[in-house]
Amino acid sequence: MRYNITLKVFFTLLSCIFVSCSSDTPTEPEEPGSPFNLIFNVENGALKFEVWSATANELKYGYNEIGFKVFNNGVEQKNGYVIFNPIMYHGIGGPSHAMPVRDKFLYNNETGLFHGYVVFLMYDTTAFFAVDYNYNNSFFIDSVVFQIGFNERSQIKVWDNFVTEKTYVLTLLSPLSPGKGQHDFELMLHSTDDMMSYEEVNNAEMFIEPKHSSGAGSVNNLNPVSTGGAKYLGRINLDKTGLWQITDSISYNGLTLTKTPPPKFTFNIN
Numbered sequence: 001m002r003y004n005i006t007l008k009v010f011f012t013l014l015s016c017i018f019v020s021c022s023s024d025t026p027t028e029p030e031e032p033g034s035p036f037n038l039i040f041n042v043e044n045g046a047l048k049f050e051v052w053s054a055t056a057n058e059l060k061y062g063y064n065e066i067g068f069k070v071f072n073n074g075v076e077q078k079n080g081y082v083i084f085n086p087i088m089y090h091g092i093g094g095p096s097h098a099m100p101v102r103d104k105f106l107y108n109n110e111t112g113l114f115h116g117y118v119v120f121l122m123y124d125t126t127a128f129f130a131v132d133y134n135y136n137n138s139f140f141i142d143s144v145v146f147q148i149g150f151n152e153r154s155q156i157k158v159w160d161n162f163v164t165e166k167t168y169v170l171t172l173l174s175p176l177s178p179g180k181g182q183h184d185f186e187l188m189l190h191s192t193d194d195m196m197s198y199e200e201v202n203n204a205e206m207f208i209e210p211k212h213s214s215g216a217g218s219v220n221n222l223n224p225v226s227t228g229g230a231k232y233l234g235r236i237n238l239d240k241t242g243l244w245q246i247t248d249s250i251s252y253n254g255l256t257l258t259k260t261p262p263p264k265f266t267f268n269i270n
């Protein structure tokens with residue numbers, strides 16, 4: 001990112017002059033069957049970025065599947081990539097850190113978008129985010145300040161491993177609000193050693209254990225396996241109403257990454 005905190009404050013005050021961020025009524029994309037909706041535009045002169053989401057009607061705490069349309073002088077760009085790397089600032093002069101995000105959003109012909117994801121690790125009304133919109137390292141809209149919404153269903157687990165000297169981020173993708181029965185159990189795993197850049201961790205081994213508040217477990221669960229792009233897919237069976245905890249022990253190249261006890265996800269089944 002090519003600015004400091006002083007520039008961000010200046011940009012915030014003058015954003016209505018230099019950059020237009022508008023929130024439009026969500027519209028259906030042209031591509032049939034696409035789940036994406038337009039959530040807002042960012043414009044500066046002849047350059048416009050449309051921000052689309054398949055997750056919500058705004059950027060939110062947790063996992064966001066998003067995409068971009070890029071227009072220069074009214075002409076839509078469909079080659080190359082978009083870089084979108086938001087930084088969270090905890091007050092002026094306070095600490096800052098990045099988010100797990102696709103390193104390059106490549107154009108996807110099926111969605112008609114430069115397609116990828118971002119995981120917003122925290123929700124804090126006293127903090128703010130800023131980002132440069134970058135198309136092909138050729139066109140930029142710099143230092144755009146924004147906020148995110150809160151998603152009470154999101155679950156993210158973060159821990160340090162002193163052997164690898166890395167911090168790990170385990171993000172729940174689904175289910176977010178499960179009912180009684182069997183569900184796909186999808187997660188993302190990232191690592192970082194500086195909180196400013198994140199690596200997608202693929203081909204780790206995961207071992208899950210669903211446990212009901214009564215002490216009972218369940219059968220027909222499948223440990224999540226790597227499907228690429230930091231994603232892991234398994235299966236859980238929440239066969240009783242009440243409180244469930246799903247622990248996830250993770251190893252990579254023979255080394256245990258998780259702490260004892262391992263991270264756990266909680267579901268209250270009605």
